[in-house]
Amino acid sequence: MKIxxxxxxxxxxGVKQEEQTKGGIILPTSSExxxxxxxxxxxxxxxxxxSSGNIIPMEIKEGQIVLFTKYGPNEIKVDGQEFLIAKQDDILAIIEK
Amino acid sequence: MKIxxxxxxxxxxGVKQEEQTKGGIILPTSSExxxxxxxxxxxxxxxxxxSSGNIIPMEIKEGQIVLFTKYGPNEIKVDGQEFLIAKQDDILAIIEK
Amino acid sequence: MKIxxxxxxxxxxGVKQEEQTKGGIILPTSSExxxxxxxxxxxxxxxxxxSSGNIIPMEIKEGQIVLFTKYGPNEIKVDGQEFLIAKQDDILAIIEK
Amino acid sequence: MKIxxxxxxxxxxGVKQEEQTKGGIILPTSSExxxxxxxxxxxxxxxxxxSSGNIIPMEIKEGQIVLFTKYGPNEIKVDGQEFLIAKQDDILAIIEK
Amino acid sequence: MKIxxxxxxxxxxGVKQEEQTKGGIILPTSSExxxxxxxxxxxxxxxxxxSSGNIIPMEIKEGQIVLFTKYGPNEIKVDGQEFLIAKQDDILAIIEK
Amino acid sequence: MKIxxxxxxxxxxGVKQEEQTKGGIILPTSSExxxxxxxxxxxxxxxxxxSSGNIIPMEIKEGQIVLFTKYGPNEIKVDGQEFLIAKQDDILAIIEK
Amino acid sequence: MKIxxxxxxxxxxGVKQEEQTKGGIILPTSSExxxxxxxxxxxxxxxxxxSSGNIIPMEIKEGQIVLFTKYGPNEIKVDGQEFLIAKQDDILAIIEK
Structure with a gap:
């Protein structure tokens, strides 16, 4: 299957961030x-x-790690797996590691 | 009859997704x-x-399996059968199986 | 009188749809x-x-059976008779029988 | 005085419509x-x-009976008399009798 | 001082309208x-x-009596005196007496 | 420091207006x-x-006394001092004294 | 890592401002x-x-101290560190010290 x-x-x-105190204790996180x-x-x-019928090429590439607004992307579930679908404008920055 | x-x-x-736990038990799903x-x-x-009077051709084709935003399409009932009517912009992705 | x-x-x-169970019993419908x-x-x-002053011709023709969004059209009462007035964009599909 | x-x-x-039952009894109408x-x-x-500085001529003429959206026009009172002021886009149809 | x-x-x-019954009794008016x-x-x-950098001349002239939407204009107080400041689009009609 | x-x-x-009765008594004003x-x-x-990349010159000049919509400008605090930052469109009028 | x-x-x-009374006492600040x-x-x-496909160059430069609307920027947390991501239009002014 391919989306x-x-x-x-x-x-x-999506990468969920674990909430960790400075002392290293992982706190239970709220759903938000x-x-x-x-x-x-x-x-x-x-x-x-x-509007002229030309395709605006995408800046984002497969495999990049991206930052986005928390509530911008749509949450989608396909065959039990959760994904996010964002518009390119919802992507704020690329993280290079 | 043709729509x-x-x-x-x-x-x-529309394809309704059954909510299934990892152990295989189907849970009653809420209407949302x-x-x-x-x-x-x-x-x-x-x-x-x-705006120039030309038709913008459709990318979506008959028979495709599509993903869309949960609340974008209109729910419509014709002769007792339920359908969804979406704008092309509400379609987020095509699923190829 | 002509509107x-x-x-x-x-x-x-407008055509109001009767809510009918599979067994054929007509249930009282809520106003919604x-x-x-x-x-x-x-x-x-x-x-x-x-914007150039030209008329955009209508696709919808007199006598057609149309599907529309439930809350898009305006409800209007003239001489005791109820009508709906919809913009062409509120019409989602034509039903051919 | 001229407006x-x-x-x-x-x-x-505006013409207020009297709510009348089929049997001919006039019911007290709510303010809405x-x-x-x-x-x-x-x-x-x-x-x-x-946008080019040209006047777009009006389709509506003095003396016509018009249908409009209930909450589109502004209610205005001048010298104790009530009027409605509507934009042409608020006018849905003309009634010819 | 000049504004x-x-x-x-x-x-x-602004001209506040006194609410008067048909019999001539002035009723206390609500603030609205x-x-x-x-x-x-x-x-x-x-x-x-x-958008081309040209000034669109004003139709409204000093001294005219105008009708406007109740909540369109801004209420402004300068040196204890109350004024309204409206955009030309908020002006619905001119009253000629 | 320069902003x-x-x-x-x-x-x-901003100039806060003192609420004063006709008899000269200053009333405590609400925060609004x-x-x-x-x-x-x-x-x-x-x-x-x-949209053509040209700068639209400003009509407002340094030192002018201006009237603006109460909730249009942003309230900003820099080094303990309060300022307002308004867009030119939020400025309704200039007061000449 | 680079964002x-x-x-x-x-x-x-972001620079959080400490709320300080005139007498020098730092008050506990609310989260807002x-x-x-x-x-x-x-x-x-x-x-x-x-819209013509050209890049609009940025006025803001790295290292500048900027003022922005309190609720305009997005709050983002990367590797436990908090950042703000603002659109250039959310930046109201530059502070030169």
């Missing part, structure tokens, strides 16, 4: 904190079509 | 979880007309 | 379910004027 | 039902100016 | 009814600048 | 009444850039 | 007051692409 994003949609596997704001790009749409 | 979508509307037969976010395309409108 | 829609307005006689989402086109406006 | 509408404003004398959705055009503005 | 409106702003001295929807134009801005 | 506004932003020192709608322009941004 | 902002996004390290409206620019995106 192919349309237009400027980006398929992301659970919502990821960082993830790995699985696949990228071909790009949005502008 | 012919107008403009960039897409007629979809019942709302489909995946479906099979039944028929596709001719495309929206742009 | 002549303006611009891209469409005059519709009563709101039609299907109707017969009585008359059609000449079309909206675009 | 001269500006731009695409239309001065309307009182709000008119039909009226007689008293005077019409010269038309909105488009 | 000079900018762009398409219009400085108005107190809000004026009629006033005298004190001064007029030079006009809004369009 | 340099960007684009069409205007740095304003405290919010200024008048102020002195401290500095002015270079102007917004239009 | 590279996209389009017109700006990575900012804690939200920074001032910060240091860490890195700047390449700029938004306009």
């Amino acid at each position: 192919k994003p349309l237009a400027d949609n980006i398929l992301i596997e 904190k659970d919502r990821p704001e960082q993830g790995k790009v699985i696949s990228v749409g071909p790009g949005k079509i502008d | 012919k979508p107008l403009a960039d509307n897409i007629l979809i037969e 979880k019942d709302r489909p976010e995946q479906g099979k395309v039944i028929s596709v409108g001719p495309g929206k007309i742009d | 002549k829609p303006l611009a891209d307005n469409i005059l519709i006689e 379910k009563d709101r039609p989402e299907q109707g017969k086109v009585i008359s059609v406006g000449p079309g909206k004027i675009d | 001269k509408p500006l731009a695409d404003n239309i001065l309307i004398e 039902k009182d709000r008119p959705e039909q009226g007689k055009v008293i005077s019409v503005g010269p038309g909105k100016i488009d | 000079k409106p900018l762009a398409d702003n219009i400085l108005i001295e 009814k107190d809000r004026p929807e009629q006033g005298k134009v004190i001064s007029v801005g030079p006009g809004k600048i369009d | 340099k506004p960007l684009a069409d932003n205007i740095l304003i020192e 009444k405290d919010r200024p709608e008048q102020g002195k322009v401290i500095s002015v941004g270079p102007g917004k850039i239009d | 590279k902002p996209l389009a017109d996004n700006i990575l900012i390290e 007051k804690d939200r920074p409206e001032q910060g240091k620019v860490i890195s700047v995106g390449p700029g938004k692409i306009d």
Whole structure:
């Protein structure tokens, strides 16, 4: 099975951040904190079509680690696995490690 | 009887996802979880007309399995059968199996 | 008396759907379910004027059976008779029988 | 005294509809039902100016009976008399008797 | 002291309408009814600048009696005196007496 | 320290109006009444850039006394001192004394 | 690790302002007051692409101290460190010290 994003949609596997105190104790996180704001790009749409009918190429590439707004992307479940689908405009920054 | 979508509307037969625990027990789902976010395309409108009067051709084709935002499409009942009608922009991705 | 829609307005006689169980018993419907989402086109406006001053011709024709969003059209009462007035964009599909 | 509408404003004398049962008994109407959705055009503005500086001529003429959205027009009281002022886009249809 | 409106702003001295019954008794008015929807134009801005950089001349002139939407204009207090500042689009009609 | 506004932003020192009865007694004002709608322009941004890439020059000048909408400007505190930052469109009028 | 902002996004390290009375006593601040409206620019995106496909260069530079609207920027946490990501339009002014 392959999920192919349309237009400027980006398929992301979200990374949930563990809430850790300075002393190293992992606190139970509320569901709101659970919502990821960082993830790995699985696949990228071909790009949005502008008003002249040309495709605007995507800046985001497969495999990049991206930061996004917490409530921007759509949460989608396919065959029991959770994904995020974000528009390119929801991506705020790329993390290079 | 045939339902012919107008403009960039897409007629979809929604697929409701069964909520299943890892151990295989199917839990009763709340009505919100019942709302489909995946479906099979039944028929596709001719495309929206742009500001110059040209038709923007549709990317989605009949028979495709599509992912969409849970609350984007309209729920419509015709002759007792439930359908979804989505705009092409509500379609996030195509699932190829 | 004749009601002549303006611009891209469409005059519709709504069809209320009876809620019927599989066993054939007609259940009393709530007022929300009563709101039609299907109707017969009585008359059609000449079309909206675009930014260059040209009329955009209407795709919907008199006599067609149309599907529309439940809360898109305006409910209007003239001489005791109820009508719906929808914009062409509120029409999702045509039903051919 | 004369009220001269500006731009695409239309001065309307609203017609309140009496709620009458099939048997002919006039029921007390709630204030919401009182709000008119039909009226007689008293005077019409010269038309909105488009982005090129040209006036878009008005389709509505003085004396016409018009249908409009219940909450679109502004209610205005001048010298104790109630009027409605609607934009041309709020007018849905003309009633010819 | 002189208040000079900018762009398409219009400085108005509001006229509060006294609520009077048919028999001539003046009823105490609620503060909402107190809000004026009629006033005298004190001064007029030079006009809004369009997208080509040209000033769109104002139709409203100093001294005119105008009708406006009740909640459109801004209420402003300068040196203890109350004024309204409306955009030209908030002006619905001119009253000629 | 110097605060340099960007684009069409205007740095304003707000003037709070004392609520005074006709007899001269100063009443305690609620915090909402405290919010200024008048102020002195401290500095002015270079102007917004239009869609062709040209700067739209500012009409407001340093030192002017301006009237603005009560809730339009942003309240900003720098080194303990309170300022307002308004867009030029939030400025309704200039007061000349 | 490096965070590279996209389009017109700006990575900012927020500066929280301590609430201090005139007598020098630091008061406990509410979490709303804690939200920074001032910060240091860490890195700047390449700029938004306009409708003709050209990049609009950024005015904000790395290292600048900027003022922004309290609720405009997104709060982002990467590897336990808190950042703000603002659009260039959210930046109201630059502070030169």
